Amino acid sequence: MNEQRFACTACGLCCHGMLPLSIEEAFKWAHVFPLAMSATPVKPGTRGYAMKEVAVTFSAGAKKPIQLIVTPVAFIPPTAPCPKLADDGLCSIHEEKPQRCRTMPFYAYKEEDSQRDMLVPRPGWKCATGEDAPVVYRDRKIVDRAEFQRERELLKGQAVALQRYVDTVARYDPGFSMRVQTAATAVVPGRVIVGFVSWLRQNKELDVVGFARRQHPVLKEWLEKTAGDAKAAQFASYYREAIGDLERYLG
Ligand code: SF4
Numbered sequence: 001m002n003e004q005r006f007a008c009t010a011c012g013l014c015c016h017g018m019l020p021l022s023i024e025e026a027f028k029w030a031h032v033f034p035l036a037m038s039a040t041p042v043k044p045g046t047r048g049y050a051m052k053e054v055a056v057t058f059s060a061g062a063k064k065p066i067q068l069i070v071t072p073v074a075f076i077p078p079t080a081p082c083p084k085l086a087d088d089g090l091c092s093i094h095e096e097k098p099q100r101c102r103t104m105p106f107y108a109y110k111e112e113d114s115q116r117d118m119l120v121p122r123p124g125w126k127c128a129t130g131e132d133a134p135v136v137y138r139d140r141k142i143v144d145r146a147e148f149q150r151e152r153e154l155l156k157g158q159a160v161a162l163q164r165y166v167d168t169v170a171r172y173d174p175g176f177s178m179r180v181q182t183a184a185t186a187v188v189p190g191r192v193i194v195g196f197v198s199w200l201r202q203n204k205e206l207d208v209v210g211f212a213r214r215q216h217p218v219l220k221e222w223l224e225k226t227a228g229d230a231k232a233a234q235f236a237s238y239y240r241e242a243i244g245d246l247e248r249y250l251g
């Protein structure tokens, strides 16, 4: 029997940096998180990803179709804490936190039998993996798989809308196509960040003005937080551009 143990000691370190959200969560938390859309190519033949179920296929201009993981994200610099991380290292919205946080340490973009790597804490993380911690993964199966299953269903449920979104962005934004192809052919595949406003433009039924009113102050706050920080320059530049995009709706 092959078993892995894991327990969270609330060090708070994994609650730093970018956080993937569902489409619904992005809207719900627009007054809290600085939002962006993220597209990450997955190298062909990479083992373990549940690509058929959750990935989006990008074809425009590419020699071969590129498989992408596309998701809204809270676009937060790697060293910055989540705005909902409390001083005691606990989540201040525990009861309603995003599904990605609920499924941790497991990762619903990967197959259930490929989760072992997710149980190896990154350098500095204080997750417990010794004999005192409970067994969470046995013979390549998640012991309590309810949250994993919930996230997988959520990702499957929004895959069609995300495919439509990528098809449209690729059609109207040649810069996006070029960036995806560059990211896909890099030695270490990169991530392409697109303004969240691109999602709003494609979904005409959404209350864009209401969204802009909630999101605009958040982006301004993050622009102030990252101003002058050379390591967060890419983030500050994104916030500045996204603020400009939203201001068109705010008049
Ligand atoms: S929402 Fe809560 S659990 Fe999720 S990253 Fe933020 S503080 Fe951590």
Ligand code: SF4
Residues within 6 Å of the ligand: 007, 008, 009, 010, 011, 012, 013, 014, 015, 104, 121, 125, 126, 127, 128
């Ligand atoms: S890094 Fe590990 S111990 Fe720290 S908060 Fe995240 S899961 Fe818990």
